[in-house]
Amino acid sequence: MKAKPRLDFWQLWNMSFGYVGIQFGFALQNANVSRIFETLGASIDEIPILWIAGPVTGLIVQPIVGYMSDRTWNRLGRRKPFFLVGAILASLALFVMPNSPALWFAAGMLWILDASINITMEPMRAFVGDMLPDEQRTSGFAMQTFFIGASSVVGSLMPWLLSNVFQVANTAPEGVVPDSVKWSFILGGGVYFITVMWTVFRVKEYSPEEQQAFHGEDPGQGDAAGGADFELNHQRYAMGGSLLVVGGVVFTALIQSLGWDKGLYILSCGAGAYGVLQLIAAWRYRAGSRSGLVEIIHDLGNMPTAMRQLALAQVFTWFALFAFFIYATGAVTSHHFGSSDPQSVAYNEGANWVGVLMSVYNGVAALVAFLLPILAKRTSRVSTHMACLIIGGFGLASMYVFRNPHFLIISMIGLGIAWSSLLTLPYAILSSVVPYRKMGVYMGMFNFFIVIPQILAAAVLGLLVRTVFNGQAILALVLGGASMVVAAVLMLRVKDEHHGT
Structure with missing residues (x-):
């Protein structure tokens, strides 16, 4: 077996530099989309459902892009063609979104923007697994985390700066997005394209034949750019798919007849849709197909053990993060600045302060990223991640306690520690246990455990804030803090099969 060479600092830098643009766009989205929606007339309890387009798109796009990139090889490489396409689409979406003429148009642009970011981001994760030996992957993902944190500082601060x-101008007439936000998105689109192109042209990917040599295979042994043959229990999938379809229909009927929150339709329809996909996969397998949807459904049902163990902890962690992303603006402007009127000076000061707070937690994440490989090597990746999640959970919940907006910086330090670990250690664990031929599709599937809690957050939090929390968005952040602590406890189940850095 030929050893995969270790990369030096600048090679790691070039490989991950595209994340500057990806996260610049993501930071602008997280800090300003709720503000754009409210400016265009959305009420506070409508915000979660308007965010739902993005995660639903990611749920579909990431495994498909991962599957396709596992099987791609051309003059640009395996993953880089997807970097290029995603960069072009995301940059255009960033240029257009703050100029949306209506709320429905802005929601549609969020859909396009999130899909485009996913097209770039998912192969970037698999890229680390492709290019680095096991013992260097924590450092590789930590470099990505550094760029995510550093670029998010600037991206989140842009309107304030x-x-x-x-x-x-930071204010505008009713129904018009302020120029500070518009110019932030225009600059973000340019940064996104330029930085991703840097990675595309500065890094050479290993060929399928080189990957086979790294994994002890003969060059002619199978298809290095594709998948292996497999067996699918089509009867089990047909039965499971049928049950999901029936369950989805019944749940949908209950939501309608009992007048439950409309966001729950996403869960019921999603369950039914997955059931339909299982039925189609079972039918296609019986007809002789072993590729496309059939293989994706098979791989999803046969995830590595460590990936399954990580999944539940990811769900609770990302539920907490999306509670923060969705409600940070509403919570800080109302609880700390005393205004819920998007046209008021106090509201816009509070909204800008949210951008500052997001830059703080991302800045902390960038610094902590350099410590994670050291801590993980001295203890373990699991225990390091647990400690970071506990700190982050208490940091998020403390936003309720601190009434002075400036003290929220303390909260953001705790959240930044958890954010840094979340972007590094689960991916390092995952990349060590999945087959190299399926690095892309499994990285894409891992996104399910980011998207599902986002859908849950959008479906459930709007109902809770409107009813149980009496319109107090800050209580959604307290719930998020508790969810993150639960995630830390669930990490006790995770068996990390590799401890390199």
Whole structure:
């Protein structure tokens, strides 16, 4: 077996530099989309359902892109063609979104933006597994985390910087997005494209034949750019699919007849849709197909043990994060600045302060990223991640306790520690246990455990804030903090099969 060479610092830098643009766009989205929606007329309890387009798109796009990139090889390489396409689409979406003429148009642009970011981001994760030996993958993902944190600092601060340093208007007439936000998105689109192109042209991917040599295979042994043959218990999948379809229909009928929150339709329809996909996969397998949907459904049902163990902890962690992403603006503007009117000075000051807070937790994440490989090597990746999640959970919940907005920086330090670990250690564990031929599709499937809690957050939190929490968005963040602590406890189940850095 030929050893995969270790990369030096600057090679790691070039390989991950595209994440500067990806996260710049993601930071602008997280810090400003709720603000754009409210400016265009959305009420506070409508915000979660408007966010739902993005995660639903990611649920579909990431495994498909992963599957396709596992089987792609051309002059650009395996993953880089997807970097290029995603960068072009995401940059265009960033240019257009803050100029949306209506709320429905902005929601549609969020759909396109999130899909485009996913097209770039998912292969970037698999890229680390492709290019690095096991013992260097924690360091590789930590480099990505550094770029995510550093670029998010600037991305989250952009409206504040433009309005306070460059005197760009931070308010606008009713129904119009302020210029500070518009120019932030335009600059973000340019940064996204340029940085992703840096990675595309500065890194050479290993060929399928080189990957076979790294894994002790003969060059002619199977299809290095594709998958292996497999068996699918089509009867079990047909039965399971039928039950999911029936369950989805019954749940949908209950939501309608009992007047439950409309966001729950996403869960009921999603369960039914997955049941239909299982039925189609079972039918196609019986007809002789072993590729496309059939293989994706098979791989999903046969995930590595460590991936299954990580999944539940991921769900609770990301539920907490999306509670913060969705409700940070509403919570801080109302609980700490005393205004829920998007046209008021206090509201816009609070919304800008949210951008500052997001830059703080991302800045902390960038710094902590350099410590994670050291801590993981001295203890373990699991125990390091557990400790970080506990700190993050208490940090998020403390936002309720601190009434002075400036003290929220303390909360963000705790959240930043958890964010840094979340972007590094689960992916390092995962990349060590999945087959190299399926690195892309399993990285894409791992996104399910980011998207599902986002759907849950959008479906459930709107109902809770409107009823149980009496419109107090800050209580959604307290719930998020508790969810993150639960995730830390669930990490006790995870068996990390490799402890390299």
